[in-house]
Amino acid sequence: MDKIVNSAAEAVADIVRGSSLAVGGFGLCGIPQALIEALLETGVDDLKTVSNNCGVDEWGLGSLLRAKRISRTTGSYVGENKEFERQFLSGELEVELVPQGTLAERLRAGGAGIPAFFTPSGVGTQVALGGLPLRYDGSGATAKASEPKEVRTFDGVEYALEHAIVCDYALVHARYGDRHGNLVYEKSAQNFNPLCAAAGRVTIAEVEEIVKPGDLDPALVHTPGIFVQRVVQVSVEKRIERRTVRVV
Structure with a gap:
């Protein structure tokens, strides 16, 4: 089955108001930025997100939050997101804070069918x-x-x-993918992506490179294609959440 779609916009076109989303990433590492931007363009709101954190003020899920498209979020870390803090304290945003290991296991259990x-x-x-x-x-x-x-x-x-957590959709970012939906993540960008991919009823993967079926070593595949419904190739800017330098 060929799961490749032509654009990020096409990949998220059926996400509707009130949908729940499991979104991969840790900080700004491994986030599905192209899919988030495409979803922002659709104008859908009242989204319920599940992610380790909610990005920063103008990047990652923070862009959806800033546009007031998220009504509820489940995560472990608020991060350096002033708009997140403002919306939570003002009563505009519902927030469920979960210990990080528990959040990971709730997503894993959802993907494994454990209630x-x-x-x-x-x-x-x-x-x-x-x-x-x-x-x-x-x-x-x-x-x-x-x-x-x-x-x-x-x-x-x-x-x-x-x-367990099961969401209507999962949005993930991978380094490699094939048309069957098999995914390989790049080093620490793996983070919450495999867990979110398994926890979505419809999983949409943005990938940096699409390879031919058989090119991926089966022993190295992180997310088998059975969990993935759509694959789109993207080119995105990768930002650093907090840049630090030292004087030599």
Whole structure:
């Protein structure tokens, strides 16, 4: 099956208002920037995103956030995104903060068809006890808070129940892909991409280079094509979230 589409715009054309999106990347590394920009151009809003972080003010998911296209986001790190902070504290954005390892496992479980799992992370804190602000009312008070999680004891250790994440769409970035949807990520740009790719009902992959079927070593494929529905070749600018230098 040939899964290649002609443009990023074509790849995201059926994403509608209110869709949930699992978006790969860590900071600005390995983010599907071309797909994000194409989605911004469509004008769809009320998006629910799941990603390690929400980009920066004008790049990555931060561009969608700045345009007020995201109504809810699930992630582990706010990052250096002032607009994210402003929208959250003003009550414009609903935010579910999740321990990073738990977020990774929730995505992995969703891709594996596992509905829920128990983890010791967060036990004894508001993560498990509930009461974490999900949305503020604009005056500093909590308008919506997280619910308590089920806690069980196994071999004398307490574990909290976490539910898997499955999204309507997944947007990922890979170094190589073929027309069957097999993907290979570049070094640390792998990060959350394979987990998000598996957690999307429809997974859209932007790739830097499309190769012929058989050119990718099966042992080195990170995401098998069975998880991917669309592939588009892109050329994007790669930015550094915080550039640091040292004086010699």
